[in-house]
Amino acid sequence: MNQNRNAVFLLITLAALLVGSEYYFLLHIAPRDVAWYTRLLTLFMKGGWLFRLLFALMVPMLSAVPDETKAYREVRHQKRPALWMQLVAVAGYLLGTGLLAMAHRFPYQFTYIVPVGGGVSLLFGVAVGYWLLRPAPKSPMSEDRKPGVAKKGFQLQLASGAWVKVPNPFRGIFIAGGPGSGKSDSWAKPLIRQALAQNYCGILYDVKFPELTEYAYHYRQLNPDATTRFCILNFKDMDRTHRLNPIAPANIPSITYAEEYAIALIRNLQTETIERPDFWSRSSVALITGVIWYLRKHHEEQCTIPHVVTLITKTPYDKLINMIGNDPECLSYVMSIVTAISNKSGDQLSGVIGTLQVAMAKLATPEVFWVMSATDEGFSMDLNNPNQPIFLCLGGDREIIESLRPLLGLYSTVATKRMNRAGKHHSVLLLDEAPTIYIPNFEQIPATGRSSQIATVFMCQDLSQVRKYYGDKETQMILGTLS
Known part of the structure; x- marks a missing residue:
């Protein structure tokens, strides 16, 4: 709960205490000829309706104020219910508010009108605030982009306030940084957010599964209008993996x-x-x-x-x-x-x-055998098919990367072969710790993939890591094509 919601909650609590005090005072305190009783009676007779109305008006605000926390930004986007449900909520809320505000005009029914009006306004007020008044979650783009960015391009804001612009990511992006330098938080995650916000499909190679995969999944939910299907392949958690035959x-x-x-x-x-x-x-x-x-x-x-x-x-x-x-x-x-x-x-x-x-x-x-034998999961390695684009997360595991490397490398090879064709949906190939898997003829992907709208993001610790797995010759060709 953030500071704004804390403030609203405090105000509602104070208003509820005033309403409760009025109710208890008028019904359970015997009349007395003392100064304090006269003052309270005058206060409640003249301002009681205002306290009750203030309480009713504040109820929707409690559910309408959004959190400013990361948890709120990553919750699943909730669509509004059917129109008739919204109308029922509004009608119920107005009825409860009216009962509270007008209760003093019916002194003989005051005992029943106040609790009924309070309960009805509270119940329907929460629904009105959440469904009608609560602002939609901010687009992931708004956190790290400024207006005027090129379509399908990326922009990242530095701590100094300056901006790193990538107006044409299809030319390829090369990112190098040592262990603990913050590549994932500073580069991978903003790129994932912006790619998903722009309805990119493609591959995310998550060597530290499920860190980036969970991050991508939550931000995918914030874009319910996206046409891409979100899929996961990993050999670690069988409860969170799809199945796909790469050599179908x-x-x-x-x-x-x-x-x-x-x-x-x-x-x-x-x-x-x-x-x-x-x-x-x-x-x-x-x-x-x-x-x-x-x-x-x-x-x-x-x-x-x-x-x-x-x-x-x-x-x-x-x-x-x-x-x-x-x-x-x-x-x-x-x-x-x-x-x-x-x-x-x-x-x-x-x-x-x-x-x-x-x-x-x-x-x-x-x-x-279980993950790689399926042929009926409803999707294929044709990830950037315009009719059924897919955002595929490949989950790795550093502890057993030697055993997983051939499988993840095969999936990546098959996918890039099918992605690198003309007339396809714009896609991204984001490889965290890219040298941990080998893709044959990788240098051809950024060289020819730009015309197929493939944004290649190659992340590594340093050049020596790339040379270790790809050799000097292929490393130079890869660097030459990632411009």
Whole structure:
């Protein structure tokens, strides 16, 4: 409760005490020929109606005064009820107010009129104040923007009062700051507020889930007219996650898409292969590509990550190769493995397959299988579809980020592939601690995504963190495209 509401509450309490004192004095104090009794009787006879009217008029103010706290700003936006309910509330409030104000004109019914009028005015007065007089919550934009900002642009106010303007966020935003420097509070949260207020869709990568996700959810509720759907994917809290299959057939129009998704999995599983791909990584990518494309062509309902993981970790490699080798396209990708089998290079091949099985076994958890196997949640990875835009929060966990990296990297890769197309809804790709996941060919997103209205926000601790996961060459290209 803020200071304004405290003041109103105090005034209502004083008015209620005056009304109660009048009621008790007139009904329960016997007449006396003393000065104090005469003064009080004169006061209540002349001003009693005013005290009762003042009490009734103050009741709506108690529920009409908004809080100035963060808790109030983040409450769910309550729509007004039906018109007939509003009219009933107004009529009831006016009736109660009238009874209180006119009670002294009916001395024989005064005993009943005052409590009835007080109760009716209190009940309906609260409804009138909340439904009709309470101002709508301030737009999230009003806290950190000034008039005249460019459409779909961002503005952030510094502590000094100066403004940082980002009139064209589709050119890309790069934010670097050490641990504890306040990147989330100073940059991520204002950008989230303004993006949601402007009906952006897209991705929020929340490495500290659920901090930014909860923040985004509350501010999404303050914009009930937004057309974007709010969705959450995480592998930590099964009560607060949707389910979505990232490699659904609609996301794999050709085998090259399957290859890029396989690259995202392998390079997030083994980050050292980002800069130094070797025979193991190339063979692993080829095998995963073949498995994904085989399921995509011949078993669409089973084209999910759980099925891919199960086939690779629990099927003997010779049977697996024979199965996917029956498809000419898949065979071309796994030909190097077929050749190794033909040449009886069993030891080397066993080492490659064994290492891949160990790596993929990290993904064989009940949470992963449950979240990534769904195909009927009513939304897809086409996040910036103008007909059904989606704001998707990807929840990470620093304690197990090594295990979650390939999953979050895969979701991000699939989403950006589908987002980076012309004629889509304006979207944002906000990555907190971005280097903790690897997205293949990430530098192409801000370079080509500006024409697709994708606002890329890349946040990190420092450049050394980016180089650690992306390498020197890709880091320079990323910095060059985030202008």
